[in-house]
Amino acid sequence: DIVMTQSPDSLAVSLGEKATIGCKSSQSVLYSSNNKNYLAWYQQKPGQPPKLLIYWASTRESGVPDRFSGSGSGTDFTLTISSLQAEDVAVYYCQQYYSTPDTFGQGTKLEIK
Amino acid sequence: QVQLQESGPGLVKPSETLSLTCTVSGGSISSYYWSWIRQPPGKGLEWIGYIYYSGSTNYNPSLKSRVTISVDTSKRQFSLKLSSVTAADTAVYYCARAGSPEYCSSTSCFFDPWGQGTLVTVSS
Numbered sequence: 001d002i003v004m005t006q007s008p009d010s011l012a013v014s015l016g017e018k019a020t021i022g023c024k025s026s027q028s029v030l031y032s033s034n035n036k037n038y039l040a041w042y043q044q045k046p047g048q049p050p051k052l053l054i055y056w057a058s059t060r061e062s063g064v065p066d067r068f069s070g071s072g073s074g075t076d077f078t079l080t081i082s083s084l085q086a087e088d089v090a091v092y093y094c095q096q097y098y099s100t101p102d103t104f105g106q107g108t109k110l111e112i113k
Numbered sequence: 114q115v116q117l118q119e120s121g122p123g124l125v126k127p128s129e130t131l132s133l134t135c136t137v138s139g140g141s142i143s144s145y146y147w148s149w150i151r152q153p154p155g156k157g158l159e160w161i162g163y164i165y166y167s168g169s170t171n172y173n174p175s176l177k178s179r180v181t182i183s184v185d186t187s188k189r190q191f192s193l194k195l196s197s198v199t200a201a202d203t204a205v206y207y208c209a210r211a212g213s214p215e216y217c218s219s220t221s222c223f224f225d226p227w228g229q230g231t232l233v234t235v236s237s
Contacts, residue, residue, distance in 0.1 A: 031218065040223035049207055049227035050158065055216065061225065093158060097221035101173040102160040 002026050002096050006105035012113040019081040021108045023094035028074045031098070038098035041070055041079045044107075045090045053092075054079065086112065115140035117208050117228035125202075125235050131195040135208030135228060142166050142189045146211035146222055149182060149193045151204040152230070159204075163211060163222075164191055171220060198235045205230040 003026040013019040029038045037057035042050035052061045054070040057077055067082045081088055089112060094105040121133035135147070149161040162172035164182040172180050176195070184191040195202060207230045211222035 038218050049230050052223060052225035055212065055223045095223060097223050098218055100171055100220040102221045104158040106157050
């Protein structure tokens, strides 16, 4: 199985500041045939299901604010929130869908400082 | 837009079989993969398995011996059965649609949208 490790486990950022969450996979999730990274990011607010933010490591899902961006390739990935808003308080998960079984990171809890 | 809703018992006794159904509304069940994912209280996400609308399945090896996922396209429903449950199976169970195949790898995909989830507690 591909192990996904997120960092940090929790993060406190001031409103309007940048938040950065890391995700590392135990093996590459880059398909050489199409040069795409099979890595997704989700946001989960309390009492709600996860919501897809980004797929293919950097493609923003329709309707997701452009302050959310994804970057990285191979085994190292980053989710960046450029200017933190109060409604961004949540737990964020990365997921690899390169190979079965699909696996998720342990989650990063984002709070307001 | 597509919406998913889980239904089933919220309490299951140890050693019995957990059974849940996901009803799809607002869109077709065809041409997509459908999935079950669970989340123990206060913990992270665990993928359980996929089913294609045609009936082909792929399960997490960690649960494969106990899991069956089936689909009823006429009712726009797919179902989860997990046998021989223990307290470790207590979790919120989510159903979700996987991306359309052109967005997925040969075995796996991302999930969007998700149902609201249903808490299943295993206890006598």
